[in-house]
Amino acid sequence: xxxxxxxxxxxxxxxxxxxxxxxxxxxxxxxxxxxxxxxxxxxxxxxxxxxxxxxxxxxxxxxxxxxxxxxxxxxxxxxxxxxxxxxxxxxxxxxxxxxxxxxxxxxxxxxxxxxxxxxxxxxxxxxxxxxxxxxxxxxxxxxxxxxxxxxxxxxxxxxxxxx
Amino acid sequence: xxxxxxxxxxxxxxxxxxxxxxxxxxxxxxxxxxxxxxxxxxxxxxxxxxxxxxxxxxxxxxxxxxxxxxxxxxxxxxxxxxxxxxxxxxxxxxxxxxxxxxxxxxxxxxxxxxxxxxxxxxxxxxxxxxxxxxxxxxxxxxxxxxxxxxxxxxxxxxxxxxxxxxxxxxxxxxxxxxxxxxxxxxxxxxxxxxxxxxxxxxxxxxxxxxxxxxxxxxxxxxxxxxxxxxxxxxxxxxxxxxxxxxxxxxxxxxxxxxxxxxxxxxxxxxxxxxxxxxxxxxxxxxxxxxxxxxxxxxxxxxxxxxxxxxxxxxxxxxxxxxxxxxxxxxxxxxxxxxxxxxxxxxxxxxxxxxxxxxxxxxxxxxxxxxxxxxxxxxxxxxxxxxxxxxxxxxxxxxxxxxxxxxxxxxxxxxxxxxxxxxxxxxxxxxxxxxxxxxxxxxxxxxxxxxxxxxxxxxxxxxxxxxxxxxxxxxxxxxxxxxxxxxxxxxxxxxxxxxxxxxxxxxxxxxxxxxxxxxxxxxxxxxxxxxxxxxxxxxxxxxxxxxxxxxxxxxxxxxxxxxxxxxxxxxxxxxxxxxxxxxxxxxxxxxxxxxxxxxxxxxxxxxxxxxxxxxxxxxxxxxxxxxxxxxxxxxxxxxxxxxxxxxxxxxxxxxxxxxxxxxxxxxxxxxxxxxxxxxxxxxxxxxxxxxxxxxxxxxxxxxxxxxxxxxxxxxxxxxxxxxxxxxxxxxxxxxxxxxxxxxxxxxxxxxxx
Ligand code: FES
Ligand code: FES
Numbered sequence: 001x002x003x004x005x006x007x008x009x010x011x012x013x014x015x016x017x018x019x020x021x022x023x024x025x026x027x028x029x030x031x032x033x034x035x036x037x038x039x040x041x042x043x044x045x046x047x048x049x050x051x052x053x054x055x056x057x058x059x060x061x062x063x064x065x066x067x068x069x070x071x072x073x074x075x076x077x078x079x080x081x082x083x084x085x086x087x088x089x090x091x092x093x094x095x096x097x098x099x100x101x102x103x104x105x106x107x108x109x110x111x112x113x114x115x116x117x118x119x120x121x122x123x124x125x126x127x128x129x130x131x132x133x134x135x136x137x138x139x140x141x142x143x144x145x146x147x148x149x150x151x152x153x154x155x156x157x158x159x160x161x162x163x
Numbered sequence: 164x165x166x167x168x169x170x171x172x173x174x175x176x177x178x179x180x181x182x183x184x185x186x187x188x189x190x191x192x193x194x195x196x197x198x199x200x201x202x203x204x205x206x207x208x209x210x211x212x213x214x215x216x217x218x219x220x221x222x223x224x225x226x227x228x229x230x231x232x233x234x235x236x237x238x239x240x241x242x243x244x245x246x247x248x249x250x251x252x253x254x255x256x257x258x259x260x261x262x263x264x265x266x267x268x269x270x271x272x273x274x275x276x277x278x279x280x281x282x283x284x285x286x287x288x289x290x291x292x293x294x295x296x297x298x299x300x301x302x303x304x305x306x307x308x309x310x311x312x313x314x315x316x317x318x319x320x321x322x323x324x325x326x327x328x329x330x331x332x333x334x335x336x337x338x339x340x341x342x343x344x345x346x347x348x349x350x351x352x353x354x355x356x357x358x359x360x361x362x363x364x365x366x367x368x369x370x371x372x373x374x375x376x377x378x379x380x381x382x383x384x385x386x387x388x389x390x391x392x393x394x395x396x397x398x399x400x401x402x403x404x405x406x407x408x409x410x411x412x413x414x415x416x417x418x419x420x421x422x423x424x425x426x427x428x429x430x431x432x433x434x435x436x437x438x439x440x441x442x443x444x445x446x447x448x449x450x451x452x453x454x455x456x457x458x459x460x461x462x463x464x465x466x467x468x469x470x471x472x473x474x475x476x477x478x479x480x481x482x483x484x485x486x487x488x489x490x491x492x493x494x495x496x497x498x499x500x501x502x503x504x505x506x507x508x509x510x511x512x513x514x515x516x517x518x519x520x521x522x523x524x525x526x527x528x529x530x531x532x533x534x535x536x537x538x539x540x541x542x543x544x545x546x547x548x549x550x551x552x553x554x555x556x557x558x559x560x561x562x563x564x565x566x567x568x569x570x571x572x573x574x575x576x577x578x579x580x581x582x583x584x585x586x587x588x589x590x591x592x593x594x595x596x597x598x599x600x601x602x603x604x605x606x607x608x609x610x611x612x613x614x615x616x617x618x619x620x621x622x623x624x625x626x627x628x629x630x631x632x633x634x635x636x637x638x639x640x641x642x643x644x645x646x647x648x649x650x651x652x653x654x655x656x657x658x659x660x661x662x663x664x665x666x667x668x669x670x671x672x673x674x675x676x677x678x679x680x681x682x683x684x685x686x687x688x689x690x691x692x693x694x695x696x697x698x699x700x701x702x703x704x705x706x707x708x709x710x711x712x713x714x715x716x717x718x719x720x721x722x723x724x725x726x727x728x729x730x731x732x733x734x735x736x737x738x739x740x741x742x743x744x745x746x747x748x749x750x751x752x753x754x755x756x757x758x759x760x761x762x763x764x765x766x767x768x769x770x771x772x773x774x775x776x777x778x779x780x781x782x783x784x785x786x787x788x789x790x791x792x793x794x795x796x797x798x799x800x801x802x803x804x805x806x807x808x809x810x811x812x813x814x815x816x817x818x819x820x821x822x823x824x825x826x827x828x829x830x831x832x833x834x835x836x837x838x839x840x841x842x843x844x845x846x847x848x849x850x851x852x853x854x855x856x857x858x859x860x861x862x863x864x865x866x867x868x869x870x871x872x873x874x875x876x877x878x879x880x881x882x883x884x885x886x887x888x889x890x891x892x893x894x895x896x897x898x899x900x901x902x903x904x905x906x907x908x909x910x911x912x913x914x915x
Contacts, residue, residue, distance in 0.1 A: 086179055089178060145801045
């Protein structure tokens with residue numbers, strides 16, 4: 001739960017977070033991002049940058065779908081399965097993560113968790129997207145550093161790796 | 164060098180494990196918010212914090228009365244108030260700050276601080292500030308700084324010109340838009356000092372500035388400033404550090420302050436908007452004879468690096484060319500707009516847009532190929548620098564131009580589609596590295612063997628995303644012949660690193676290389692001497708290698724056991740400090756090492772909408788040896804796309820001193836769908852005997868993109884652009900004015 005001064009009531013939210021069933025305390029007004037980052041889970045891999053659904057830094061998967069966690073209230077994920085960057089490549093790195101490293105898909109890395117989640121969602125839906133589909137799949141994620149070329153290279157390499 | 168090594172920070176970044184400074188939390192931490200001004204220009208009549216104090220959870224409220232030291236900051240001149248007392252001069256000026264038990268309480272408290280103002284008239288344009296009857300933003304008027312440069316006699320020069328082009332160019336207020344907004348945590352320490360966990364591009368400078376504000380000795384302030392989620396120059400100046408620091412000292416609790424995007428937009432520095440008027444004349448052969456430049460920069464109300472940026476623009480006014488008569492007159496004007504400051508390119512991007520446009524227009528007037536005109540006026544290997552100072556010999560200018568010319572000849576043009584015209588443009592730039600002559604530009608580094616038996620390489624730089632850790636790793640491996648597992652890298656912590664100067668001005672790579680060149684011999688010798696004593700091997704037979712000390716092919720001692728057998732006092736530590744190489748000539752601000760870019764842009768222009776779509780962006784870069792291929796490419800590609808934004812999308816518009824674009828829903832940044840085909844050619848060649856090693860490439864990929872794009876638009880439509888970002892409606896109007904009609908299937912003007 002994120003500490004509030006105002007009179008909103010805390011509630012318990014049950015969800016499957018990165019494969020584990022958890023119950024997390026949250027306020028009615030907490031966004032999913034707030035609870036993940038600052039609540040009990042302390043999962044700071046999910047970033048917050050614009051806070052209005054325009055940059056994708058806060059991307060997570062909810063029931064396998066890519067969402068901006070800054071636009072979702074915490075109570076909306078009751079009963080859902082939530083995957084954050086911490087849930088990707090647990091144990092051994094995901095081919096997407098390896099590809100990002102090998103192809104220079106990041107610089108400052110602040111967009112990277114969200115970007116990896118977007119690629120994850122894209123490849124779950126379509127394991128072999130063409131360039132146009134890659135662009136479409138990642139068009140909600142802003143990267144200010146790379147110029148996206150390294151990210152495109154990384155996605156193409158990830159597609160090859162998973163085959 | 165292997166060059167394609169993966170970055171050492173890669174694993175933590177792709178897994179989300181890397182703790183940025185804004186991700187940190189500490190026990191009993193409080194949350195802070197800053198109250199910014201309600202008006203862009205006003206006198207403060209009163210500040211009342213009573214209603215805010217009553218709010219449960221509020222732990223401290225501070226205003227100008229709570230600043231123990233100097234109530235001001237600024238890298239050169241501390242003229243920006245930490246908290247305004249009498250007057251607010253822009254909408255991002257701070258008036259008060261609050262620490263509370265939660266972000267929400269702090270936000271609520273801020274709303275309950277009652278400030279009354281007497282509104283003053285707003286100087287939202289340099290022209291207004293320069294008007295005779297304008298209110299003065301500081302006692303001596305509204306001109307922050309003037310800089311000029313003359314060579315020859317332009318008036319005389321113009322008499323000999325047969326072609327003259329005169330134009331005024333306007334370039335926008337670009338926002339850095341680093342993805343991680345400003346912030347972090349300040350923690351009070353038991354000894355009365357503080358640790359500041361907040362990003363910056365020069366930890367020791369923040370330490371100095373904060374010591375002045377807090378009236379604390381520098382030694383009591385530890386700055387942990389790395390890693391960062393981007394900066395691009397934008398976090399070099401102090402931002403929210405003073406507020407969290409003052410509140411942490413006042414409450415004796417850790418204080419977190421992480422700006423929202425909207426708060427960042429309001430308070431952060433931006434790229435200088437400039438109006439650049441240039442008259443350039445050539446003779447009938449295309450030789451430029453006279454070049455008269457007037458620069459007016461909107462610097463906002465406070466100095467930060469405004470003067471240095473103007474110096475840089477003035478210096479680069481003739482770019483890579485040699486003109487006989489040059490007069491440059493620059494003025495940095497105070498306004499009530501955003502504070503303009505350091506941004507990747509540092510004034511070079513603005514002046515290059517104007518200069519390269521002039522070259523293209525002149526070529527048209529003279530009736531010659533724009534590339535031929537450039538070549539005719541280009542500097543040679545041993546020519547003086549743009550301020551007539553001696554510089555390191557370089558063939559970069561002609562090298563990059565040849566590269567893009569070759570590519571242009573190979574390009575196959577798509578035929579124009581109905582309602583779409585295509586075009587290609589070329590531009591180039593020359594860009595100085597380091598801070599320039601007469602500026603404190605010290606650098607240094609340290610090599611030591613850590614207690615764990617690792618070779619610790621330590622620099623006072625910050626990792627902002629540019630890949631300095633990869634550069635350090637790569638260059639250390641090359642210098643010491645060890646491998647990545649033998650090395651630890653320590654940066655961005657004033658308690659643990661030597662002074663290396665700022666992580667700016669494309670100086671990092673260069674400084675790491677110079678430092679290692681100076682330290683490597685001594686470090687190797689000292690380790691081998693110790694190893695010789697331990698192993699009884701002759702010292703001359705020993706050398707460093709992977710994992711330890713070798714005799715020929717055989718490892719005789721690991722670094723770890725070497726360390727274990729040496730006392731702490733005798734442990735090898737090698738340090739160096741030196742200055743960034745500058746020109747031997749006493750030319751204020753003049754640079755010595757320059758890099759070059761040649762850019763080719765291809766565009767499609769939609770005749771129905773006026774939209775410009777960049778389809779290919781190629782950059783040829785001359786900056787010496789490539790240290791890390793992925794890092795190099797990333798800097799140039801990323802810089803290129805950032806400048807694509809500058810050329811056709813990004814402008815942080817302001818009206819009456821208020822921002823028009825509060826967040827990324829209105830301030831549009833390039834997304835993956837805006838990205839053209841990108842290509843980068845690194846020209847690694849340096850003149851024989853060059854002793855300066857690889858140059859930095861943090862900025863050069865941003866400098867010459869805009870003029871290449873606008874020339875491509877000219878190539879497509881025959882219209883000249885004098886203002887960026889290119890506005891589709893300007894294009895539509897121009898098409899109409901030219902008398903062309905979009906339903907006409909014939910080319911609008913003949914091209915090619
Ligand atoms: S932070 Fe959620 S989309 Fe930008
Ligand atoms: S790597 Fe910095 S924003 Fe993408």
